[in-house]
Amino acid sequence: MNNILKIILTILVIIILFILGYFIGRTPVLNTEVSEFMIRKEFLQELRDDGHLVPLPDESETIAGEVLEFSQSNLKLSTVADSTINISGAFYPEILDIIVNQETLISFAREKDAEIYSQENEEFQELSAQYWEEGKDLSELERPEPFIYEPVDNIEVGNMVNVVVDQNLIETHDNLVAKEVRIMDEVAQYLPQ
Numbered sequence: 001m002n003n004i005l006k007i008i009l010t011i012l013v014i015i016i017l018f019i020l021g022y023f024i025g026r027t028p029v030l031n032t033e034v035s036e037f038m039i040r041k042e043f044l045q046e047l048r049d050d051g052h053l054v055p056l057p058d059e060s061e062t063i064a065g066e067v068l069e070f071s072q073s074n075l076k077l078s079t080v081a082d083s084t085i086n087i088s089g090a091f092y093p094e095i096l097d098i099i100v101n102q103e104t105l106i107s108f109a110r111e112k113d114a115e116i117y118s119q120e121n122e123e124f125q126e127l128s129a130q131y132w133e134e135g136k137d138l139s140e141l142e143r144p145e146p147f148i149y150e151p152v153d154n155i156e157v158g159n160m161v162n163v164v165v166d167q168n169l170i171e172t173h174d175n176l177v178a179k180e181v182r183i184m185d186e187v188a189q190y191l192p193q
Helices: 002-025 033-049 087-091 114-134 185-190
Strands: 062-070 074-079 095-099 105-111 147-151 160-165 176-183
Touching: 062 095, 074 160, 105 185
Parallel strands: 095 176, 105 176
Antiparallel strands: 062 074, 062 160, 074 095, 105 147, 160 176
């Protein structure tokens, strides 16, 4: 009888210690989407600090994604992740709500004529060489884009878009206001997947 009591007490103590250890050692934050977001962010930052990944820029105001919902005041965006490692997903939530107002420019990207784009690139290269020789800051030059942007009035669910916002996306994801929304459907094959 005495041995059975010792065994029962030992099992009971083990169960109590296990339950107590579970609740004391458990981190409630790990059960939320925010924590997964923060874990990925911290992990990728460690890889950057160790030199395994390119450092983040200090500032970013543009994000790409697919339109999930659109109204005159709000754009719900499913952010696009990098294809090899989910870098953007670690720093941007998978779903991002962006405020759209009357000042937001909405445009549709179309491929620029190849000859015009080639000419613009040649002019850019010549100007870059001139700036280099004169010791001027090359960041003042604007590289030509392969697209032209035509103003439109509406965005549709499913559109692939690039959104320029009013705040630094590296620092915040709240109360973002779209300055410009570029619909990239026609040129999506040229964009990184």
